[in-house]
Amino acid sequence: MKTHLLGFPRIGAAREIKKACEQYWRGKITLPDLAEAGKRQKRYNWQLQQEAGIDLIPCNDFSLYDQVLDMVLITGAVPERYGALESLPETDLYFAMARGYQQNGLDVTAMEMTKWFDTNYHYIVPEFTAAQSFRLRPHKPLEEFLEAKELGIAAKPVLIGPVSFLLLGKEKEGGFHRLDLLDRLLPVYSELLQRLAEAGADWVQLDEPFLVTALDQHTKKAFQTAYTYLKEQVPALKLLLATYFEGLHENTSLACSLGIDALHIDLVRAPGQLKQVLNRLPASVILSAGIVDGRNIWKNDFARSLTLLSEAEQLKTEGRLWIAPSCSLLHVPFDLELESDTRTLPEAVKNWIAFAKQKVREVATIASLASRGDHAGNDPELLENRHCIEERRNSSLITNQHVQQALASVSVEMTIRNQPFRQRKQLQQEKLKLPLFPTTTIGSFPQTKEIRELRSRLNQGAISRQEYTAIIRAKTADLIRKQEEIGLDVLVHGEFERNDMVQYFGEQLEGFAFTQNGWVQSYGSRAVKPPLIFGDVSRPRPMTVEMAGFAMQQTSKPVKGMLTGPVTILQWSFVRDDQPREETAFQIALAIRKEVLDLERSGVPLIQIDEPALREGLPLRREQWKSYLDWAVNAFRLASSGVDASTQVHTHMCYSEFNDIIEAIGKMDADVITIETSRSQMELLEAFAGFAYPNEIGPGIYDIHSPRIPAEKEMEALMDKALDVIPAEQLWVNPDCGLKTRDWPETEAALRNMVSAARKLRARY
Ligand code: GLN
Ligand code: ZN
DSSP states (O other): EBBBSSOOOOOTTOOOOHHHHHHHHHTTHHHHHHHHHHHHHHHHHHHHHHTTTTOOEEEEEEOOOHHHHHHHHHHHEEEEEGGGGGGHHHHHHHHHHHOOOOEEEEOOOOOOOOEOOSSOOEEEEEOTTOOOOOOOOOOHHHHHHHHHHHTTTTEEEEEHHHHHHHHSSSSSSSSOOOGGGHHHHHHHHHHHHHHHHOOOOSEEEEEEEGGGOOOOOOHHHHHHHHHHHHHOOOOOOEEEOOOOOOGGGHHHHHHSSSOOOOEETTTTOTTTHHHHHHHHOOTTTTTEEEEEEESSSSSSHHHHHHHHHHHTTHHHHTOOOOEEESSOOOOOOOOOGOOOOOOOOOOOTTTBBBHHHHHHHHHHHHHHHHHHGGGGGGGHHHHHHHHHHHEEEHHHTTTTTTHHHHHOOOGGGGSSSOHHHHHHHHHHHHHHHOOOOOOOOOOOOOHHHHHHHHHHHHHHHOOHHHHHHHHHHHHHHHHHHHHHHHHHHHHOOTTOSSOOOHHHHHHTTTEEEEEESSSSSEEETEOOOEEEEEEEEOOOSSSHHHHHHHHHHHSSOOOOEEOOHHHHHHHHHOOSSSOOOHHHHHHHHHHHHHHHHHHHHHTTEEEEEOOOOTTGGOSGHHHHHHHHHHHHHHHHHHTTTSSOOTTTTEEEEEOSSSSSEEEEEHOOOEEEEEEEEGGGTTTHHHHHTTTOOOEEEEESSOOOOSOOOOOHHHHHHHHHHHHHHSOGGGGBOSSOOOEEEEOOOHHHHHHHHHHHHHHHHHHHH
């Protein structure tokens, strides 16, 4: 039984590649230095897999920024606006596409970025035109293959398959569909495969994750065309078609009939597909079973994996069964051995989890256990694994009877506000006495270097908690004065005390653990450290009441309490796999609900519960959307509905696509929602108008992602557009997201313009 990997994390255990890229961008190291850092990382990754006994090691899964952008360069699909940069070294052209280019009198914008399926990884969106041409630049995959070969490793190059590559992109003009470009793209792929075969490649992996989504006829046809062609053109090379993140569903026959040599399926997300695939897989095709979770950090249950594999017994005896992680290990942290702080990651919990390096070993171990069949029953590794799995299952760290009871006694009434919106609006108006077009912000204000350094000094023990709090309070008081001076109507405390909108809460909740080095690439050189939810979630004490109280004492204006919603906390963490996600979401919701009630009790008149990740939780398969949205909305309602009618609940979301979820947003029944709209010129408000959204809306009227200061007129014009579709009494005036990444001068100037735009509007209404 062969073992292989679809891909390995590439930022490095200590984020070496992130650091090298950033140093290169700052001119601190040279291009050869950067290439050398890449080489070192690749070598490290390959040798790690080799030592673990992996048979088929991937190459070209490494990337200095993003694997889709790599394909843009490889296929020569470089957008026209980079034409003037074609003479630069390839790596510079590459980074220019990723990050934009402002040098030597040139000013070229970056390519767009979007989420990679249902993960938190962001890829660069290829841009296509009707007259698109492609041209092979084979350097990267060829060089990586040869680098591995030099180390004595016969690697398997990984590429994004031609159909998925086109589907991942976007048409930059009308009159054509990007799949129409397939005929022009295929010769480039076949030439590349040819070159790889000539260099000695035996296998090539083509990732076609779109095969797990619903496909129209046109797309199905494209898959047939592509693979028939490639097989004809390069018959000697063996092709592994990789699918992941879901089951193949109705595309099973299609995937099995593409004439490929091996098919990889995700048996973690969709174990049920094994039977269907076995029924349809031609006798000549190898099945790669993705059984080690590439999306989560729990240890594999070997016994369960072996049972699943035994279903494919016959393939095993024929040598047609391979074993792999479910998807690339890009989505999990590098190495658990680097974790040593038992205060944030208890020893017991550490014993339940596996990061990329550990998962590689799991793959090898499962393969060896499976090949020994019944003889493996008393294998020490199997016994040890069983012990860990049982320990986790029975651990007292996981269950909290109070949480279980509280969850069992949740009633429908707890998810319904005690009065309908119309009445609430009136009561809230009597209490808050806000003007028409009230102005506010989304919560955070610039998190300067000074504040981040202060926090790292606290963590290193260089300053005391008291000193830290005193400085944070001074900053908060200062911000309250600034907001009063700017003339905002609803103030915020600024979130200076928060390292991150999920981690800050996770650190104060039970059932969460944290890592020191558990970095996962989010995009380019950016990495995040998701918390781990390992047990029942509860809130031992108030989390934000003190700061909110302090802020309120500084002003007579209303101050908004600021919380992160249950779905977002869930979505941006590694979530336990021993209960449905929704159950964990409800536990978090109960904890947030308590916080909401404590805030209300301490006199906070408005409470914002952010749900920026609600939309990204949408399942890949549309037929599962309804059930997801039902529980996601319910979790929000459970968190928010305990308050009195006169307490105003806000929520905030930031993305520019609301059409799919507008009904669900309506059902959340927040009194006010603030949303990102400025980049789409208010167009998405039509979704709200079309749905006759009854509650209040704050369409973001300036883009906080740019340091640009929007003019008063510009914002007034945007509000006029909003007024075309939404009545004045429903509208708020605010930026489109938190201001933490901005600097002070531009923030102040922009907010002043925003407030005066609101005043102009009021004068007209
Ligand atoms: N309240 C958060 C902030 O202002 C919201 C962040 C977000 O939407 N991602 O930073
Ligand atoms: Zn936002």
